[in-house]
Every structure is written in C-alpha cells, then in structure tokens.
Amino acid sequence: MTKTAPFDAYYERYEEWFERNHLVYRSEVEALRALVPPDGLGVEVGVGSGRFAVPLGVRLGVEPSVKMAAIARARGIDVVSGTGEILPLKSEFFDYVLMVTTICFLDDISASFREVFRILKPQGKFIIGFIDAASKLGREYERNKEKSVFYRFAAFFSVDEVVSIAREAGFEIESCAQTLFAGSLGIEDVEPVREGHGEGAFVGLRAVKRPKHTT
Numbered sequence: 001m002t003k004t005a006p007f008d009a010y011y012e013r014y015e016e017w018f019e020r021n022h023l024v025y026r027s028e029v030e031a032l033r034a035l036v037p038p039d040g041l042g043v044e045v046g047v048g049s050g051r052f053a054v055p056l057g058v059r060l061g062v063e064p065s066v067k068m069a070a071i072a073r074a075r076g077i078d079v080v081s082g083t084g085e086i087l088p089l090k091s092e093f094f095d096y097v098l099m100v101t102t103i104c105f106l107d108d109i110s111a112s113f114r115e116v117f118r119i120l121k122p123q124g125k126f127i128i129g130f131i132d133a134a135s136k137l138g139r140e141y142e143r144n145k146e147k148s149v150f151y152r153f154a155a156f157f158s159v160d161e162v163v164s165i166a167r168e169a170g171f172e173i174e175s176c177a178q179t180l181f182a183g184s185l186g187i188e189d190v191e192p193v194r195e196g197h198g199e200g201a202f203v204g205l206r207a208v209k210r211p212k213h214t215t
Helices: 005-009 011-020 022-033 066-074 109-119 136-147 159-168
Strands: 042-045 060-062 078-080 094-100 120-131 171-179 202-209
Touching: 005 011, 005 066, 011 022, 011 066, 022 094, 022 120, 022 171, 022 202, 042 109, 066 078, 094 109, 109 120, 109 159, 120 136, 120 159, 159 171, 159 202
Parallel strands: 042 060, 042 094, 060 078, 094 120
Antiparallel strands: 120 202, 171 202
C-alpha cells in the first residue's frame, strides 16, 4: 500500500469526489454497515481521510499517505502510519478489521490479508469493501484507469479472486452484501443493499478468522 503520491498530491480532488458522488458514497456506507460488527475493537487498514471509518464507528486507522492521515485525524480518527503489508499493530488484538477500496492499491494483497489474519483475535471479522472487477462499473474503471491519477496503477479484483485470496490467508467467508446496481455512478438516490454478489458493482465481504488446526 505504497502508492501514496497521488493521494498526497491530489487530496482535495479525492475529497471532492465524495461530495460530487454523495449518493454513491452513502450507498457504499450502508452496504458496509450491514457487515461491520456493532461493537468490539476495530481498525481500518487504508483509512484514507476517514470517510468510511467515521460513519461506521471505527476510531483507529492505518494509513501511509501523510495528507490523507491528516484529514482523518481532523475527523477524530487515531491514525498510525503504516502499510497493509506490514501492519504496525499487535497480533490477535482486534475484534474486526475494515478495508474499503484499498485492495486495488496494495502492493501485495496476499501479504496484507495474512497481516489482517495476524492482528485479529480468534473468530475476528474481516470486512472488505471494493468495486467488483467483473461488474460493468469495474470493467469501466479498468478500461479508463490510465486517465485517473488515483487508479492509474491500481489492480482491480473480482469477488471470486478476493474470496480465493482470503481463504488462502485462513479466512472463511461469512456473508456478502452488494449495492450500486445502476451500472454507473449516475444514480438518483441511495441504492438498496442486497445479499450476495453478481449484480451490484460495490461488494462488501465479511470473513471470519478460522482457528488454525494443529496435529
């Protein structure tokens, strides 16, 4: 998660996106709200400017971008500098970990998922929010990513790919929610949240840390 230069240079543009696309943003928050535990100690990896941590009640975040971290702190988030691949956090310490629109910027998604597994308590929850690469919007992002200062070096993943990587890291998928059914960002109201995936462009997965079996 070291692709921080665009976020430091264009942080105002990043914030403006949420204002322009507030219905999309609110739809994504509601999809994640259905998955995030109502209590327990949580942390968001790749907290950015705190746009998701704040409404979802997450008070701690990890973020490599100096500018993003500063905005998140101004919103009341306690931010630790670090990357997803090497989390500066205690092992088996958290009840849940949130990672939203972050996986496409990771240098090593498998290493990051293993790190999440490490810092979670037994039976801890891992909530991942992302644009499904197999969706219409995901394919549009992939086609046009060279035009974006943020997505130029991004790697988009399908639901099946994320599920496979999560399972390899030791997680079991517990539930799935989806939203953004219009196929584009041009929506006229907050979109509904439905179980499963395959229709909505934005998908939230909740995985549980499986106990390691010993012989």
